[in-house]
Amino acid sequence: MPSPRYTREIPGRYRLEAGRCSGCGKLVYPVRRVCPKCRGREFETTQLSRRAKVVTSTVIHVPPSDFQMQSPYAVAIVETPEGARMMAQVVDCDPNQVLPGMEVALEFRLLKREGRAGILCYGHKGVPITPGG
Amino acid sequence: MAGIVGYGAFVPRNRIKSEEIARQWGKDPAVIQRGLLLKEKSVPGFDEDTITISVAAARAAIDRAGIDPMRIGALYIGSESHPYAVKPSGTVVAEAIGTGPEIHIADFEFACKAGTEAMFVALGLVESGRVDYAMGIGADTSQGAPDDALEFSASAGGAAFLFGRDNLLVDVLETYSYTTDTADFWRREGEFYPRHGGRFTGEPAYFKHVLASARGILEKANLKASDFRYAVFHMPNGKFPLSAGKTLGFKQEQLETGWVVPQMGNTYSGSSPTGLAAILDIADPGDLILITSFGSGAGSDSFVLKATDLLPQQRGRAPTVQSMLQGPRRYLTYGEYAKYREKLIVND
Amino acid sequence: MREVAIVGAGMTRFGELWKYSLRDLFVEAARGALESAGADRLDSIYVGNMSGGQFVGQEHLGPLCADHLGMAGVAAARVESACASGGVALRLAYLDVASGASDLVLAAGVEKMNDGADVTAVLATASDQENEVYHGITFPGLYAMIARAHMAAFGTTEEDLAWVSVKNHRHGAKNPNAQFRREVTVEEVMASSPVAAPLRLLHCSPVTDGAAAVLLCPLSEAKKYTDRPVKIRGSGFATSTLTLADRENPAVLDAVQLAAERAYKAAGVGPKDIQVAEVHDCFSIAEICCIEALGFADRGRGGQAARSGMTALGGKIPVNTSGGLKSKGHPVGTTGVAQAIEIFEQLRGDAGERQANGARIGLTQNMGGSGASSVVHIYERGF
Numbered sequence: 001m002p003s004p005r006y007t008r009e010i011p012g013r014y015r016l017e018a019g020r021c022s023g024c025g026k027l028v029y030p031v032r033r034v035c036p037k038c039r040g041r042e043f044e045t046t047q048l049s050r051r052a053k054v055v056t057s058t059v060i061h062v063p064p065s066d067f068q069m070q071s072p073y074a075v076a077i078v079e080t081p082e083g084a085r086m087m088a089q090v091v092d093c094d095p096n097q098v099l100p101g102m103e104v105a106l107e108f109r110l111l112k113r114e115g116r117a118g119i120l121c122y123g124h125k126g127v128p129i130t131p132g133g
Numbered sequence: 134m135a136g137i138v139g140y141g142a143f144v145p146r147n148r149i150k151s152e153e154i155a156r157q158w159g160k161d162p163a164v165i166q167r168g169l170l171l172k173e174k175s176v177p178g179f180d181e182d183t184i185t186i187s188v189a190a191a192r193a194a195i196d197r198a199g200i201d202p203m204r205i206g207a208l209y210i211g212s213e214s215h216p217y218a219v220k221p222s223g224t225v226v227a228e229a230i231g232t233g234p235e236i237h238i239a240d241f242e243f244a245c246k247a248g249t250e251a252m253f254v255a256l257g258l259v260e261s262g263r264v265d266y267a268m269g270i271g272a273d274t275s276q277g278a279p280d281d282a283l284e285f286s287a288s289a290g291g292a293a294f295l296f297g298r299d300n301l302l303v304d305v306l307e308t309y310s311y312t313t314d315t316a317d318f319w320r321r322e323g324e325f326y327p328r329h330g331g332r333f334t335g336e337p338a339y340f341k342h343v344l345a346s347a348r349g350i351l352e353k354a355n356l357k358a359s360d361f362r363y364a365v366f367h368m369p370n371g372k373f374p375l376s377a378g379k380t381l382g383f384k385q386e387q388l389e390t391g392w393v394v395p396q397m398g399n400t401y402s403g404s405s406p407t408g409l410a411a412i413l414d415i416a417d418p419g420d421l422i423l424i425t426s427f428g429s430g431a432g433s434d435s436f437v438l439k440a441t442d443l444l445p446q447q448r449g450r451a452p453t454v455q456s457m458l459q460g461p462r463r464y465l466t467y468g469e470y471a472k473y474r475e476k477l478i479v480n481d
Numbered sequence: 482m483r484e485v486a487i488v489g490a491g492m493t494r495f496g497e498l499w500k501y502s503l504r505d506l507f508v509e510a511a512r513g514a515l516e517s518a519g520a521d522r523l524d525s526i527y528v529g530n531m532s533g534g535q536f537v538g539q540e541h542l543g544p545l546c547a548d549h550l551g552m553a554g555v556a557a558a559r560v561e562s563a564c565a566s567g568g569v570a571l572r573l574a575y576l577d578v579a580s581g582a583s584d585l586v587l588a589a590g591v592e593k594m595n596d597g598a599d600v601t602a603v604l605a606t607a608s609d610q611e612n613e614v615y616h617g618i619t620f621p622g623l624y625a626m627i628a629r630a631h632m633a634a635f636g637t638t639e640e641d642l643a644w645v646s647v648k649n650h651r652h653g654a655k656n657p658n659a660q661f662r663r664e665v666t667v668e669e670v671m672a673s674s675p676v677a678a679p680l681r682l683l684h685c686s687p688v689t690d691g692a693a694a695v696l697l698c699p700l701s702e703a704k705k706y707t708d709r710p711v712k713i714r715g716s717g718f719a720t721s722t723l724t725l726a727d728r729e730n731p732a733v734l735d736a737v738q739l740a741a742e743r744a745y746k747a748a749g750v751g752p753k754d755i756q757v758a759e760v761h762d763c764f765s766i767a768e769i770c771c772i773e774a775l776g777f778a779d780r781g782r783g784g785q786a787a788r789s790g791m792t793a794l795g796g797k798i799p800v801n802t803s804g805g806l807k808s809k810g811h812p813v814g815t816t817g818v819a820q821a822i823e824i825f826e827q828l829r830g831d832a833g834e835r836q837a838n839g840a841r842i843g844l845t846q847n848m849g850g851s852g853a854s855s856v857v858h859i860y861e862r863g864f
Contacts, residue, residue, distance in 0.1 A: 009611060014229040030612060036727070047231075056633070056731050058625035059678035060617065064601050067617040069472060069479065070179050072675075075618050077626060077726045085726040087616045091180065092146045092463070096678070100633050108188040108229050109180040110216075111615060120216055122225060123615065125180060127146075130461055 003119055013123040016050065016106065018084055019043030029084035050106040052078035052126060055085060057102075059095040066112050074098035078106075078126055090126040103129045135259040136301035137438070138200070138266070139447070141193020142292040142410035143186045144397055144457040147176040149470045151285050157467040158280045165285060170371020174288035174398025176470055177274040181289065183212040184222045186272040186403070188229045190293035193451035194268065195230060197302070198295050202230050205295070206264025207237040209255055211247025211402045212291075214274045215240055218322075226270070237264070244318060245367055246428020247271060248402035252294050253434055256305055259296045266297045273401035278326035279476060286370050288398025292406035302444040303413065303422075305436060309350035311342050312432030319430065329429075338431050339369065343377045346433035347425045351381075354437050358382035362420035365391025365408035367427035369399050377425075390415060391424075396458045402428075409438075411454035416440040482579040486703040486710035486863050489518030489696035490822040495810030496660040498690040503537050503593035504549045510692035511550050511589055518696045518706035524583035526550075526557035529570030529590035530814035533559070535603040537596050546589070563607035564763060566590065567817025568847025568856035571695065572716045575858075578697050589694035590815035600688050604813070607850040609724040621685055621764065623725055623851040625677035628766035630732040632679070635781035637769065639679050643670035644787040645765035646683050646807050652794060653804020655834040660689050660810030684765040689810030693819040700863060709829045710863040714842075715748025717741060718856045725851045734767075734852040737774035741846070744857035745776075752776030755798060755859070756840040757827045759820035761848040762805040768792075771846055772800060775857070794837060802827065802835040817847035821858065828862045 011017040012030035019031040023040030029048060034041060057076035060067070067073070074095035079085045088106065090098040104126030111123045150173045152162035166172065177186075187210050195202050210222045223238035241247045241254070248271010255269035272291025277283035296305075317338030320327035330338075343366055351357060358364070364383045366374040371394050378388045391408035400407055405426045412422055422438040452460075471477055491513020493506050501509075507528070515521065528546050533539040543557035560570040567590030574588035594600055604620045605613075613623070631637045647667055653659040665683055673683040696706065703710035719739035722728055729735065745751055752775060760775065762768035769783035777798050778786050786792040792800035803809045803823040806816060824843035826832045841862045848855040 010228055013615075014225075015231055036722070055726075056626040056630040058622045058629060058680075059675070060619055060622050061675040061677060062601070062619065062621065063617060064605060064614075064619055065599055070617070073617065075616060075622055075626075077731065087613050087618055087724075087726055089180075089616055091178065092461070100629070108185050108192075109178075110182050110185055111180065111617070120182075120184075121615070122184065122229070128461075 006119060006121060016048040016124065018046050018048050020046050027082055027084050029086060048080045048082055048084050052080045052104055052106060054090065054098060054100050054102040054104065055079050056100055057090065057098045076126065078104060088124060088126045090128065092127045105129050134304060135256055135296055135298050136305045137294050137303035138297035138300055139194040139198025139295035139302065140292065140410055140413055141190040141197060141451050142290070142407050142454050142457070143189035144290040144407070144454065145175045145177045145181050146462045147178055147465055147473065148173045148462050149176050149465045153467055154285055169285055170395055171285050171398060172395045174286060175290050176465055176473055177289035178473060182216045182274050183210065183214050183272045183291070184216055184225045186274070186289065186291045187222065187226045187270045187293065190270060190272065190291050191226055191230050191268060194293040194295045196450045197447045199447065200266060202232040205232045205236060205266045205268055207255060207258050207267035208232065209239055209241055209251035209268065210270045210272065211241035211243065211251035212273050213242060213244055213247060213401055243432060244428035244430050245401040245404055246426045246432050246434060248291070248406040249424070249426035249434035253308060253310070255296045256308070259298060266295060268293055268295050271402040271406040273403050275401045276326055276474060283329070286399040288400050290397055290400035290407055291403035292410040294406070300443060301441050302447055304439045304441060306439055307350055307354040307437040309346055309353055309435045310432060311346040311349055315431040317429045317431055334429070338429060339373055339427055340377060342431050342433035343367065343425055343427050344380060346435045347381050347423065350435040350437055356437065360421055361387060361423050363387055363390055363412045363416060364423040365405050365412060366425050367405045368392065368394035368408065371395050393454060393458065407454060413440070413444065414448060414453040414455065416444060418442040418444060483581060484700035485575050485578045485697055485713045486700040487695045487713065487821065487825050488698055488703050488706035488710050489514045489520065490694070490825050491517055492658060492693035492819055492822055493691050494658050495689050495691035495812060497595050499595065501690060503533060503539060503591060504545065506593060506690060506692035507546050507589060507591040508549050510591070510694040511587060514587060514694040514696045520585060520696060520706060522585065523552055523555050523587050524585050525577055526555055526587045526589065527570040527574045528557065528559045529567035529817055530559050530592060531561060531563050531566050532603055532606065535606065536598045537593050562854045563849035564761070564813050565817060565847045565849035565854045565856050566814035567693070567819070568845065568858070569718065569817065571817055571821055571858060572718055572856050574697050575713050575716050578699055584698055584702065586697045587694055588697060588818055589692065590818035591692040592812035592814045593690050594688045594812060595690050612724055619677060621680050622677040624764040624766055625680045626725060627731050627770065627851065628679055631766060631770060634732050635784065637784035639671060640667060641769065641784035641788060642684050642765040643667045645762060645768045646670045648787040648793050649762060649801050649805035649807045652802050652835060653808025656804045656809055659804045659808050660687055661808045680764055686763050686806035686811035689812040691810060691812035691815050691819070693815050693822055695818060695821050695825065703863065708864060711825050711828045712861045712863040713858055714750070714861045715744045715859045716856070717743030717747060719743065720854045721852060723850065723853045732770065734770045734774045734855070736852050736855040737771050737846060737848060740855040740857040741775045744859050748859040750842060750859060754842050755844045756842050757802060757824065757837040758798060758800050758844040758846070759803060759823050760800050760846050762801060762807050763811060765807070767848065768800065768805065771848065775844070775846060794835065799837045802832060802837055817845070817856065820845040820847060824860050828860055
């Protein structure tokens with residue numbers, strides 16, 4: 001991925017920065033210029049908590065080439081307590097156990113490398129929260 | 134006076150047992166375990182590296198300190214496995230924890246001593262008054278060559294220490310460094326695995342510098358081994374730190390809390406820092422703690438620390454090292470380990 | 482707006498067509514459509530194509546196609562809406578004629594997927610690059626998530642998914658142009674290799690080369706070309722959020738629902754009036770969700786349609802008599818136009834062994850991405 005594009009997305013990817021519409025209060029993640037609910041253009045920056053619940057999920061068995069060595073891996077749509085939804089892998093567990101309702105902590109991880117010589121791309125992945133953990 | 138206002142650690146959840154590695158190379162696991170005193174080590178996943186480990190440790194340190202990360206004026210990461218050869222690890226971590234751009238950042242390197250180096254400099258900057266808070270992190274995901282002794286010990290993990298002048302969890306009473314040019318272990322630019330001088334890494338390297346550094350700080354601080362509740366030394370394997378500790382007059386009870394290597398291996402720049410974090414997880418107010426690191430090349434940093442009353446109040450805000458060592462983890466086969474550590478040749 | 486008719490159609494076989502380039506495919510389909518109508522000129526050409534640029538490094542397909550058809554000079558442009566490109570090309574052609582601006586328009590679709598591109602990566606560009614693909618999701622992965630959400634909400638089973646593939650292969654076995662002309666059993670589908678849990682290989686449409694084209698003109702002039710025209714009664718088009726995480730409910734394809742409402746309104750008919758339909762089964766779960774969104778089955782009950790025979794040839798509302806995307810093949814940008822050709826033939830009584838007897842009103846539904854765009858057309862026998 002070319003670095004200008006990567007660098008622009010850092011606040012959302014590294015810090016889970018979201019926007020709350022000043023007009024209608026809708027939470028938008030990642031941030032956008034126009035509110036999808038009321039078309040307002042003013043937002044307050046806010047950070048999402050690093051916990052979420054799985055809404056739906058799958059286990060990828062045929063991955064894209066830059067994720068080749070990692071398969072099979074679970075990917076899920078997760079929802080934070082504030083109500084923001086996002087796509088995230090869920091790792092450090094049996095991928096077949098990643099099912100709707102699972103609670104995860106969001107940890108900072110290396111999402112991919114641009115080949116052997118390109119940039120490193122970071123973001124967040126979910127890790128199951130075990131009871132008492 | 135300056136000291137530690139927050140600390141945190143992170144150990145990846147994948148493990149491989151030393152008997153699995155021994156089996157791969159046709160070695161007797163019992164001999165290995167007796168010789169190195171290593172049970173298992175942590176293995177980073179494809180999605181883990183020095184940067185991700187540092188972010189987790191730094192976030193925990195900030196949680197324990199309870200300060201606004203924007204007040205951190207400097208951030209230093211010491212590692213011998215920085216993900217880029219040219220481009221800092223510190224900048225990624227700083228953006229991830231929500232600090233900067235008014236911040237000083239540098240990456241440090243000195244084999245396994247780079248973590249305490251980062252701590253050394255962070256402490257000095259806060260003491261001088263140039264910044265209010267500075268973070269020093271030691272983290273690594275170093276490699277051991279196949280069928281080499283280091284393959285049993287080279288692991289992944291790290292710890293972060295936030296230094297400040299107020300609300301200290303740990304006072305820093307003294308520091309001392311002992312450094313010479315000794316080529317006991319090295320890696321040339323472009324090489325995938327490091328090389329070492331076999332037995333030369335023992336007496337003339339590890340023991341010479343660790344003992345000199347520890348003796349140096351004890352003399353400077355006018356203390357003796359029995360004054361301390363805890364001591365932690367760099368842990369290249371299970372044996373060396375116990376041997377150094379005993380030589381200096383420390384007893385098993387003083388050494389065992391920081392002695393995390395049998396369960397997680399040697400996390401290089403993260404080794405003694407993670408052992409220190411394990412100690413801080415249980416130390417009582419007033420306890421004196423010695424930490425002495427070692428980095429090949431070669432040098433040894435020592436700190437004399439004292440736990441304050443605030444430590445037990447704040448440390449519950451982030452996970453303990455033991456909870457990571459005992460918590461959910463997955464044991465890999467050698468094949469999976471080789472895949473994760475990119476020891477397999479793949480098509481680009 | 483004038484009434485519009487389809488008066489000619491042409492398509493290539495669908496499959497791995499190693500000897501055919503993108504240009505070859507387009508020309509064969511386009512010439513087929515022109516010759517079937519005895520036409521030798523065009524006012525405009527709309528070419529549905531998801532990504533000539535990524536599959537074969539070729540953009541600017543409008544002039545390329547016109548030129549290779551021997552008609553340089555004709556107004557021509559590529560139309561893109563991921564897998565709905567063909568359907569949208571048809572819609573634009575329809576509006577071009579309906580508005581009175583043009584009298585003879587070719588709506589075509591072409592996709593050359595087998596020239597060595599990284600197909601998984603190219604198809605993933607139909608989803609959200611920054612927020613979905615970045616995390617390692619694939620196209621089948623997105624539909625797998627939709628399947629799991631549907632299964633959790635409505636109790637749909639993996640076997641229900643398998644029945645869609647079984648039905649469509651049974652239809653496709655009767656289609657000489659289909660990529661796969663053999664039947665499959667439920668057991669075979671359930672044992673095929675996992676792609677993205679719970680979807681397996683035989684739940685997923687294949688990688689296909691192919692082209693299709695239809696000729697449109699005002700209904701009042703259809704006699705010049707054929708005495709059996711098929712009218713386009715209505716067209717509806719809608720979008721939804723690109724990112725699956727932003728949908729109200731991942732188990733509900735709201736773009737399809739909205740497009741269908743608009744098409745039904747324009748056509749003055751409802752779901753009960755539709756007698757045969759081509760529906761976008763890029764994955765088995767898609768057919769289940771689409772027939773719910775089209776109103777052929779109640780919300781959550783789509784899983785039973787294939788199993789019970791409701792959507793099979795001879796059933797209440799035959800769906801995908803062509804074999805659907807699963808068995809006929811899915812050359813991405815072509816599909817929407819190929820769907821129109823199947824309905825064109827059905828309503829003219831030309832579907833041979835696949836004929837839905839007496840069908841007078843038909844529907845096509847084409848969809849892009851994970852349901853981010855959808856276009857629905859309703860047709861009626863015009864003679």
